[in-house]
Amino acid sequence: xTRLHASADEAWLDxxxxxxxxxxPQATNPRNGLVADNSRVNSPVSIAVVGFALSSYPIAVERxxxxxxxxxxxxxxxxxxxxxxxxSGGPSATGFKGFYYHFLDIETGARVWxxxxxxxxxxxxxxxxxxASEYFDxxxxxxSELRSLVDLLYRRVDWRWAQxxxxxxxxxxxxxxxxxxxxxxxYSEAILLYALALGSPTHPIDRHCYRNWTLTYQWENLYGIDxxxxxxxxxxxxxxxxxxxxxxxxxxxxxxxxxxxxxxRRAVRIQREYAxxxxxxxAGYDEDxxxxxxxxxxxxxxxxxxxxxxxxxxxxxxxxxxxxxDGTLSAPCVLASLPFAPEAVxxxxxxxxxxxxxxxxxxxxxxxxxPTLAAGDGxxxxxxxxxxxxxxxxxxxxxxxxxxxxxxLIRANPYIRAGLRAAxxxxxxxxxxxxxxxx
Amino acid sequence: MSPLDEASANVPAGADEAERAxxxxxxxxxxxxxxxxxxxAIVGAGPAGVIAAELAASxxxxxxxxxRNAIGGVNLHCGSVPSKTLIRTSRVYADMRDAWRYGASxxxxxxxxxxxxxxxxxxxxxxxxxxxTAQRLAAAGVDIHxxxxxxxxxxxxxxxxxxxxxxxALIATGARPHIPRIPGLAEAGYLTNDDVFELSALPRRxxxxxxxxxxxxxAQAFCRLGAQTTIVQNKPLFLxxxxxxxxxxxxxxxxxxxxxxxxxxxxxAVRMAAGTKLVDLVSDDYRNTIGVDAILSGxxxxxxxxxxxxxxxxIDCDAAGRIRVDxxxxxxxxxxxxxxxxxxxxxxxxxxxxxARMAVQNALxxxxxxxxxxxxxxxxxxxxxxxxxxxxxxxxxxxxxxxxTFTIPMHEIDRAVTDGETAGFxxxxxxxxxxxxxxxxxxxxxxxxxxxxxxxxxxxxxxxRKLSRVLHAYxxxxxxxxxxxxxxxxxxxxxxxxxxxxxxxxS
Numbered sequence: 001x002t003r004l005h006a007s008a009d010e011a012w013l014d015x016x017x018x019x020x021x022x023x024x025p026q027a028t029n030p031r032n033g034l035v036a037d038n039s040r041v042n043s044p045v046s047i048a049v050v051g052f053a054l055s056s057y058p059i060a061v062e063r064x065x066x067x068x069x070x071x072x073x074x075x076x077x078x079x080x081x082x083x084x085x086x087x088s089g090g091p092s093a094t095g096f097k098g099f100y101y102h103f104l105d106i107e108t109g110a111r112v113w114x115x116x117x118x119x120x121x122x123x124x125x126x127x128x129x130x131x132a133s134e135y136f137d138x139x140x141x142x143x144s145e146l147r148s149l150v151d152l153l154y155r156r157v158d159w160r161w162a163q164x165x166x167x168x169x170x171x172x173x174x175x176x177x178x179x180x181x182x183x184x185x186x187y188s189e190a191i192l193l194y195a196l197a198l199g200s201p202t203h204p205i206d207r208h209c210y211r212n213w214t215l216t217y218q219w220e221n222l223y224g225i226d227x228x229x230x231x232x233x234x235x236x237x238x239x240x241x242x243x244x245x246x247x248x249x250x251x252x253x254x255x256x257x258x259x260x261x262x263x264x265r266r267a268v269r270i271q272r273e274y275a276x277x278x279x280x281x282x283a284g285y286d287e288d289x290x291x292x293x294x295x296x297x298x299x300x301x302x303x304x305x306x307x308x309x310x311x312x313x314x315x316x317x318x319x320x321x322x323x324x325x326d327g328t329l330s331a332p333c334v335l336a337s338l339p340f341a342p343e344a345v346x347x348x349x350x351x352x353x354x355x356x357x358x359x360x361x362x363x364x365x366x367x368x369x370x371p372t373l374a375a376g377d378g379x380x381x382x383x384x385x386x387x388x389x390x391x392x393x394x395x396x397x398x399x400x401x402x403x404x405x406x407x408x409l410i411r412a413n414p415y416i417r418a419g420l421r422a423a424x425x426x427x428x429x430x431x432x433x434x435x436x437x438x439x
Numbered sequence: 440m441s442p443l444d445e446a447s448a449n450v451p452a453g454a455d456e457a458e459r460a461x462x463x464x465x466x467x468x469x470x471x472x473x474x475x476x477x478x479x480a481i482v483g484a485g486p487a488g489v490i491a492a493e494l495a496a497s498x499x500x501x502x503x504x505x506x507r508n509a510i511g512g513v514n515l516h517c518g519s520v521p522s523k524t525l526i527r528t529s530r531v532y533a534d535m536r537d538a539w540r541y542g543a544s545x546x547x548x549x550x551x552x553x554x555x556x557x558x559x560x561x562x563x564x565x566x567x568x569x570x571x572t573a574q575r576l577a578a579a580g581v582d583i584h585x586x587x588x589x590x591x592x593x594x595x596x597x598x599x600x601x602x603x604x605x606x607x608a609l610i611a612t613g614a615r616p617h618i619p620r621i622p623g624l625a626e627a628g629y630l631t632n633d634d635v636f637e638l639s640a641l642p643r644r645x646x647x648x649x650x651x652x653x654x655x656x657x658a659q660a661f662c663r664l665g666a667q668t669t670i671v672q673n674k675p676l677f678l679x680x681x682x683x684x685x686x687x688x689x690x691x692x693x694x695x696x697x698x699x700x701x702x703x704x705x706x707x708a709v710r711m712a713a714g715t716k717l718v719d720l721v722s723d724d725y726r727n728t729i730g731v732d733a734i735l736s737g738x739x740x741x742x743x744x745x746x747x748x749x750x751x752x753x754i755d756c757d758a759a760g761r762i763r764v765d766x767x768x769x770x771x772x773x774x775x776x777x778x779x780x781x782x783x784x785x786x787x788x789x790x791x792x793x794x795a796r797m798a799v800q801n802a803l804x805x806x807x808x809x810x811x812x813x814x815x816x817x818x819x820x821x822x823x824x825x826x827x828x829x830x831x832x833x834x835x836x837x838x839x840x841x842x843x844t845f846t847i848p849m850h851e852i853d854r855a856v857t858d859g860e861t862a863g864f865x866x867x868x869x870x871x872x873x874x875x876x877x878x879x880x881x882x883x884x885x886x887x888x889x890x891x892x893x894x895x896x897x898x899x900x901x902x903x904r905k906l907s908r909v910l911h912a913y914x915x916x917x918x919x920x921x922x923x924x925x926x927x928x929x930x931x932x933x934x935x936x937x938x939x940x941x942x943x944x945x946s
Binding site for chain 2: 114174176177180181182185186215216217218219220221222224226255277279311319321322323324
């Protein structure tokens with residue numbers, strides 16, 4: 001890479017990261033710190049997006065995009081809200097047993113859409129809280145309160161209850177019908193969830209839960225690449241937003257002589273191989289234009305119609321190589337692969353930008369675009385507005401690529417360290433004593 | 440068009456049924472009078488019973504075959520034979536509908552002729568009933584007794600009052616549809632595979648309860664024949680025994696066919712209103728009601744053990760109602776064996792037949808063949824088909840066997856691309872760091888045919904290294920198996936091996 005290219009890339013990354021960050025102040029209710037799921041009118045709050053917002057403030061302070069006091073105020077608003085929220089588990093409460101409903105009203109914080117009490121989304125929220133807690137380490141009263149609130153909110157999550165007496169952790173619960181049965185099997189973005197649930201000093205799950213989960217893994221050779229398989233790319237990214245998996249491995253990965261970071265690198269290669277083959281012959285796919293993941297896409301107008309020549313999935317987790325695949329690609333999941341494959345990602349992102357600038361309006365990445373459904377002027381179908389999960393993962397992964405900042409903060413967290421060790425992770429930074437910042 | 444298909448256009452509807460009855464349950468049949476004990480008495484003349492009877496007769500021993508209905512069992516009359524026949528017709532309609540995918544124009548004015556489809560089912564059944572007729576089995580030396588059997592003692596069976604002495608017995612009474620306990624279901628009326636092939640008109644709206652192999656196959660077939668079909672499955676995925684990717688591909692195929700898929704959903708109750716069956720459904724906290732014209736129960740099978748007086752001879756059943764057998768297929772009574780759906784967890788004609796052969800050998804020849812040594816393939820005949828043999832990754836992990844899967848998606852296979860049949864994959868599971876095949880899953884339009892190559896390799900003890908030396912005709916979809924072997928071979932070419940080879944080339 002030439003120096004010119006490198007600095008142009010750096011400048012572009014800076015723009016993209018800033019644009020991603022700007023989503024959060026715009027989407028936040030300053031009174032309670034809650035953040036909308038997306039930029040559309042009447043969007044509810046997604047607790048996972050709040051987790052990314054909480055992770056974004058340390059980055060913004062370090063990059064000079066926000067004053068430290070302002071950031072502390074925003075974090076505190078959210079933490080105080082969750083602390084004081086209705087934890088009765090009622091149909092209109094905010095949470096139960098320290099977990100929170102997936103979608104909340106942005107004004108009242110009450111559950112909306114009859115959404116589920118979500119274990120994985122609570123984990124992403126707690127991941128954001130711990131990040132903020134590690135960063136805001138000053139002795140001021142605001143930052144002290146921030147840290148003790150995070151500690152309290154983490155300690156009150158009853159992970160063991162979510163085990164429901166079963167061999168692995170349940171993924172959802174509703175007051176109307178109790179625990180939900182998604183039947184999630186195989187590798188997923190849940191390592192963060194397991195690390196938090198195992199590291200809890202108050203309500204840890206049984207140690208064997210993690211092993212039971214990894215027993216559902218499939219180690220596959222696909223397109224000639226050995227990989228722990230999962231179809232949508234976000235699965236290979238979300239836990240990596242917080243946890244630095246370089247050089248640490250659990251029993252499964254030790255046995256495979258690999259680690260989860262290397263695995264995500266391979267997942268990128270598989271995505272590119274799939275797009276190059278383009279078995280369903282969608283427009284635009286090639287090894288520089290890829291990214292099948294959870295994203296917004298076009299919907300069927302008449303979903304019940306038989307004899308359809310094309311099926312469209314709306315907001316869905318798109319997946320390689322078996323689908324769903326309706327020709328919709330996620331540029332955010334490509335950019336979020338930056339730490340794993342920086343050169344391929346920058347090369348691909350430039351190619352995608354040149355071909356489909358409509359997916360990069362105002363320098364911020366749309367959730368999904370679909371070149372197969374081009375309009376009359378040849379422009380690809382583009383998801384309207386922006387989604388917080390996309391902007392959050394992009395923001396944090398660019399930061400980890402540039403400075404490793406979020407990784408470093410979480411590496412210092414004793415709960416995460418204990419949880420990873422309980423899951424059987426060894427090696428690398430886990431062997432060394434924590435580098436400070438722990439309260 | 441084969442002569443069989445041509446004939447089906449001309450034969451009057453009743454003739455096929457009359458032929459089938461004459462072959463499998465002749466009206467004028469008179470049970471033979473036994474003159475002394477049988478070396479082997481077999482209860483049930485489905486595939487397992489017939490195979491066992493033939494084998495025993497070929498050994499020259501005196502054998503009785505007892506059947507309460509008709510020879511051929513569920514398989515011929517209301518199982519695989521009619522089901523696969525109807526699936527074939529439904530595939531023809533699906534191919535016409537999808538003709539555009541193959542660069543052909545979609546025929547206009549295609550109306551489903553359901554009566555013709557069902558007539559072909561009857562014709563095929565009649566044709567296949569000629570294979571194992573009562574007359575032919577009797578000529579081969581098998582004493583056929585039609586009637587209800589029950590054990591009187593450890594060496595005597597009663598068949599409608601006649602006593603048959605035996606030295607060894609084999610129970611092969613099979614299984615029948617399991618009827619889920621849903622309030623109102625019986626009153627509203629429902630179909631099972633026992634009677635669904637007797638339908639004279641296609642139900643306009645159909646709900647299939649159960650997402651196992653039977654439910655999935657029939658939901659897809661009836662949908663393709665034009666029924667507005669909903670499938671209700673009380674688990675998060677179809678085909679709980681199969682791996683997640685297989686279920687994912689099937690879900691997508693179902694959606695393309697236009698089947699309404701209701702996972703994680705339970706049917707709570709059934710009511711009648713204005714001639715419509717109303718089925719109340721619940722999925723977590725979401726309740727709704729669908730109106731249908733027919734309800735098909737595809738919710739598993741129940742072993743036929745009632746009326747046999749098993750307890751009297753020391754035979755017990757497990758929690759699922761299946762006769763408990765040891766690894767040699769012997770029941771709790773040392774002289775009585777069992778085979779087929781009445782005792783096996785997996786309900787397939789091929790494994791029933793294999794179990795019957797093994798039981799006869801163990802019973803009569805005092806062999807010690809073990810059921811756990813048998814490599815059993817199975818297939819669900821949806822489109823695409825889902826076939827499996829040996830261990831799944833889940834089972835291997837549970838047993839602590841290190842496993843690595845080599846996967847070739849069907850879109851990598853030239854013939855699948857030329858055929859426009861790229862949905863699916865071949866996955867072969869190896870014991871890690873060896874080439875030993877533990878099992879395989881194939882999802883492909885003809886997966887049932889393709890799995891046989893892998894079963895052969897497993898039984899013969901071939902690993903992937905040897906399989907890679909077996910040329911597969913090109914272009915065929917089964918070439919995917921060779922490509923799996925090639926993928927394995929490429930992983931053997933480590934940098935160290937490569938540099939050693941390079942030194943040899945350069946020296």
